[in-house]
Amino acid sequence: DQQVKQNSPSLSVQEGRISILNCDYTNSMFDYFLWYKKYPAEGPTFLISISSIKDKNEDGRFTVFLNKSAKHLSLHIVPSQPGDSAVYFCAARGGYSGTYKYIFGTGTRLKVLA
């Protein structure tokens, strides 16, 4: 039962263009969503987050959009840079039943072409 899904295992984008990474979830009780970037042999690095009561959060080149009715969130990276090449994970926090467990998607490998 995959509650958080990243349906695109990989994505290639030209340097300078926009990268859009997508994430779908099934549980309407999730209260917080996060995006992480991961390089090989390193731990995930926190990028940006959004509360379930918001629909957009922006931080520099990174913007996260949340569509609660569609149970969908996306990460936009503009402009994309070669250093952005990594695996990106979305995560959702279960703010119910008193347990703040985080469920991760399977990741999308982004390749930014110079």
Place this chain on the structure above:
Amino acid sequence: NAGVMQNPRHLVRRRGQEARLRCSPMKGHSHVYWYRQLPEEGLKFMVYLQKENIIDESGMPKERFSAEFPKEGPSILRIQQVVRGDSAAYFCASSEGYEQYFGPGTRLTVT
């Protein structure tokens, strides 16, 4: 402010041995999470702990795996009688709010 520390970074064990993975959370963080990542897969939740308490262990295998977060010292993930299928990267994360911050991981190889 030091980040989340994990040690060892690499651990090799023979089948049947015990593996102990340690995690020191960020200063001021009292919530610790353990995740496992198998090759070419995502991060799988294992267990969520606060000081001296296991809050949610729904992702932990029922046998051979245990975790603790004592009042003093690091959190420990313990795997007894390791098997080849336990080979994976194990990540620890800590939080004191909405965001989790991850350590560099321990790569366990069972030979």
